[in-house]
Amino acid sequence: MMASTRRRFGPLALWVACMAACSSSGPHGAPPTQPPRLTRLDLLAGQPGGRGWVDGMLVAAHFQEPWEVASDGANTLYVADSNVVRAIDRATGMVTTLAGSYGHPGNSDGVGTQATFSLPSGLAFAGGVLYLSDTENDIIRQVVVASGAVTTIAGTPGQRGTTDGTAAGALFGEPEGIALDGTGNLYISDTDNNTIRVLDLNTGMVSTLAGGGPNVSALTDGVGTAAAFYKPKAMRIDAAGNLYVADSFNTAVRKVVPGTSTVSTVATFPSVPQGLAVDGNGLLVSLQGVGGDNRIVRVSSDGTISTVAGSSTAAGFVDGVGADARLNSPAGMYDDGSGNVYVADAGNFALRKVAVASATVTTYAGAISLGSSDGTGSQARFSAPQGLAVDDTTVYVADTGNDTIRTIELATGKVTTLAGAAAQTGHVDGPLASARFDAPLGLALDTGAHMLYVAETLNRVVRRIDLGKGLVSTLSYTNGPGFDGLDGPSGLALDGSRLFVADAADDDVVEIDLQSGQISLLAGQFGTPGTGDGTGASAAFYTPTGLASDGLGNLYVADNQASTVRKIALASATVSTIAGMPNMAGYADGVGAAASLAQPYAATANDLGDLFVADTNNNVVRHVELSSDAVTTVIGSHAVPGVSLGPLPAQLTLPSVVALTPAGSLLVVSENSVLIAH
Numbered sequence: 001m002m003a004s005t006r007r008r009f010g011p012l013a014l015w016v017a018c019m020a021a022c023s024s025s026g027p028h029g030a031p032p033t034q035p036p037r038l039t040r041l042d043l044l045a046g047q048p049g050g051r052g053w054v055d056g057m058l059v060a061a062h063f064q065e066p067w068e069v070a071s072d073g074a075n076t077l078y079v080a081d082s083n084v085v086r087a088i089d090r091a092t093g094m095v096t097t098l099a100g101s102y103g104h105p106g107n108s109d110g111v112g113t114q115a116t117f118s119l120p121s122g123l124a125f126a127g128g129v130l131y132l133s134d135t136e137n138d139i140i141r142q143v144v145v146a147s148g149a150v151t152t153i154a155g156t157p158g159q160r161g162t163t164d165g166t167a168a169g170a171l172f173g174e175p176e177g178i179a180l181d182g183t184g185n186l187y188i189s190d191t192d193n194n195t196i197r198v199l200d201l202n203t204g205m206v207s208t209l210a211g212g213g214p215n216v217s218a219l220t221d222g223v224g225t226a227a228a229f230y231k232p233k234a235m236r237i238d239a240a241g242n243l244y245v246a247d248s249f250n251t252a253v254r255k256v257v258p259g260t261s262t263v264s265t266v267a268t269f270p271s272v273p274q275g276l277a278v279d280g281n282g283l284l285v286s287l288q289g290v291g292g293d294n295r296i297v298r299v300s301s302d303g304t305i306s307t308v309a310g311s312s313t314a315a316g317f318v319d320g321v322g323a324d325a326r327l328n329s330p331a332g333m334y335d336d337g338s339g340n341v342y343v344a345d346a347g348n349f350a351l352r353k354v355a356v357a358s359a360t361v362t363t364y365a366g367a368i369s370l371g372s373s374d375g376t377g378s379q380a381r382f383s384a385p386q387g388l389a390v391d392d393t394t395v396y397v398a399d400t401g402n403d404t405i406r407t408i409e410l411a412t413g414k415v416t417t418l419a420g421a422a423a424q425t426g427h428v429d430g431p432l433a434s435a436r437f438d439a440p441l442g443l444a445l446d447t448g449a450h451m452l453y454v455a456e457t458l459n460r461v462v463r464r465i466d467l468g469k470g471l472v473s474t475l476s477y478t479n480g481p482g483f484d485g486l487d488g489p490s491g492l493a494l495d496g497s498r499l500f501v502a503d504a505a506d507d508d509v510v511e512i513d514l515q516s517g518q519i520s521l522l523a524g525q526f527g528t529p530g531t532g533d534g535t536g537a538s539a540a541f542y543t544p545t546g547l548a549s550d551g552l553g554n555l556y557v558a559d560n561q562a563s564t565v566r567k568i569a570l571a572s573a574t575v576s577t578i579a580g581m582p583n584m585a586g587y588a589d590g591v592g593a594a595a596s597l598a599q600p601y602a603a604t605a606n607d608l609g610d611l612f613v614a615d616t617n618n619n620v621v622r623h624v625e626l627s628s629d630a631v632t633t634v635i636g637s638h639a640v641p642g643v644s645l646g647p648l649p650a651q652l653t654l655p656s657v658v659a660l661t662p663a664g665s666l667l668v669v670s671e672n673s674v675l676i677a678h
Contacts, residue, residue, distance in 0.1 A: 038634055038666060038677040041650040045380045045413045046673030049367030051349040052642020052653050053102040061095035062642035063366045064102065066344035066351055068332030070123035077342060078130055079351065080120045085143060088365060095365055099143050099150050103639050107137040107157035115150035122178035131186055133175040140188065140199060154199050154206055162193050162213060170206035173214060177235035179243060187243055189232040196232060196245065196256060210256055210263050219250040227263035234332060236276040244283060246273040253285060253299065267299045277333035277341050279356065284341060286330035294327040296343065296354060309354050309361045317348045317368045325361035327352065369672050372402045372422035380415035382672045388659040389445035389452060395667060396452055397674065398440040405440060405454065408674060419465055419472055427459045435472035444492035444499060453499055455489040462489055462501065477512050480520030493547035493555060495570060500555055502544040509544055509557060509568065523568050523575050531562045531582035539575035546602035548611065556611055558600040565600060565613055565624060578629045587618045587638045595631035604658045612666055614655040621655055621668055635668065635677055643671045
């Protein structure tokens with residue numbers, strides 16, 4: 001049997017070069033006077049948004065992969081979202097989880113989060129009950145909305161087939177779309193069986209309405225089983241009782257007249273139809289696929305296809321009008337009867353709202369929040385920032401995706417572009433506004449000299465910003481004996497007159513003497529990855545990305561691909577592993593090697609024995625008590641992504657940078673925003 005075209009997206013990608021971090025502690029950035037005692041997480045600047053599972057108010061909510069939308073006809077929208085069903089109260093804007101458990105696929109009946117699903121797809125509502133196709137379980141379920149009670153009403157979990165008969169004895173093959181008429185007939189797109197089935201809710205009997213079965217995949221009009229489909233998906237019923245089917249692999253929309261089982265083709269498309277809506281003016285179809293096609297289109301009564309919103313050549317996340325708007329893998333749709341269509345914008349992990357008459361697209365719930373605008377707090381936008389440095393009043397941000405250096409006022413959250421220009425990549429020294437960067441990563445701040453150092457992996461250089469003079473220059477140096485420069489500088493840290501550089505491409509840590517201008521190897525084996533402890537070149541690293549100095553003669557390394565935290569005693573260049581087991585990514589608190597991490601990217605330290613690590617692939621920030629090497633989780637839940645603010649542990653998605661402020665607060669970068677734990 002051919003597998004269903006059931007979609008799944010990978011994790012939302014971070015900017016891919018090398019992740020970096022910085023520390024401004026030690027003599028070049030005053031450490032906090034007391035060990036940090038962190039209790040809550042708040043927003044400093046930017047707008048969190050992305051894939052995850054967070055209930056909350058509209059754009060503060062996170063969706064994992066919204067796929068279908070339905071409504072109770074009043075104030076509530078329902079969204080099939082990965083392994084859960086979400087509810088949106090349109091009166092209050094509150095998004096909640098109605099049933100299912102994120103990250104725990106299964107087929108258990110139960111109440112609310114005690115029930116489990118495996119990629120529910122189609123939704124239909126009637127009489128206080130939400131019906132759904134539980135696709136990868138091969139079953140049909142119902143949720144009593146008032147109680148959240150979930151029950152399997154047809155099919156057997158994990159048993160695929162084409163059997164008609166009683167609901168308990170019937171078998172399905174990855175059913176996706178469903179639609180409910182006014183007399184109790186639940187129509188089911190039995191996707192892998194290439195058929196349209198009917199569950200009579202009054203009698204509990206399942207029958208085949210149309211389609212030739214799993215071995216007949218074609219675009220054939222006809223009556224009943226003489227007609228053929230190829231992976232039918234979304235379904236909708238019009239006011240006359242006609243059934244419309246998104247026949248995905250045939251890139252067509254088909255019409256089924258239930259009373260006669262007659263199947264006809266309404267329209268064919270250049271891309272895959274995924275969602276349908278029927279409004280007072282006919283049929284709307286969401287398209288995904290060929291050449292970047294991500295549109296909502298109208299099919300007129302004569303079969304003419306016109307674009308309502310989105311682009312036929314590009315995916316994106318842009319609110320706007322008509323073809324200026326951008327969608328990313330639009331799927332299920334719901335027409336509210338008032339001229340608005342709600343679209344499950346699956347690739348953007350958001351719910352979009354289309355005012356059809358004006359073709360205006362806005363973001364209704366969930367968000368991806370890339371951008372480059374200055375502003376205060378949530379009005380500002382960043383693009384995959386990967387470096388932080390901080391003094392008493394200002395946070396400096398390497399805004400990697402925008403090729404700029406930004407500043408944030410700690411007191412107000414006001415964001416300003418300090419150097420470079422968004423979307424203008426290059427390597428140009430000079431005055432701040434004229435300078436150009438290419439994906440700046442790590443930062444290190446010398447507060448005494450008013451100098452900000454910037455690691456640029458793609459340009460293979462370290463830049464220097466004279467904050468007093470407002471000038472950007474490229475740091476010049478001479479190679480020490482046997483040393484041949486930088487290939488992938490990422491993380492930076494300062495200690496006295498020495499600037500340390502994590503060279504992720506060369507798997508080593510180097511030092512630049514800022515007085516003599518000489519660069520030399522501190523530890524690691526040039527171009528040879530490894531995990532061994534030792535002294536100088538006898539030690540080895542595996543893609544070191546983040547550095548932190550404690551101001552006491554120790555340097556800490558986020559050894560990314562090894563999933564460990566390393567320590568370099570600067571006096572002797574002796575390297576030791578203080579947290580994690582080399583090449584054993586995982587998640588566990590513990591002491592030293594008993595703890596496990598998953599590709600940590602950044603670290604920050606003070607001189608009071610505190611080390612914080614952005615444990616990126618675990619979606620958490622860890623604390624290492626340096627006196628004992630005890631590792632604990634302080635922010636985030638490793639199993640649940642999505643930024644959720646408030647009392648700790650709160651939630652994070654792929655935190656990439658951490659930095660301590662002089663007052664003892666902890667800055668964290670997650671989802672294109674800078675957060676502050678205090």
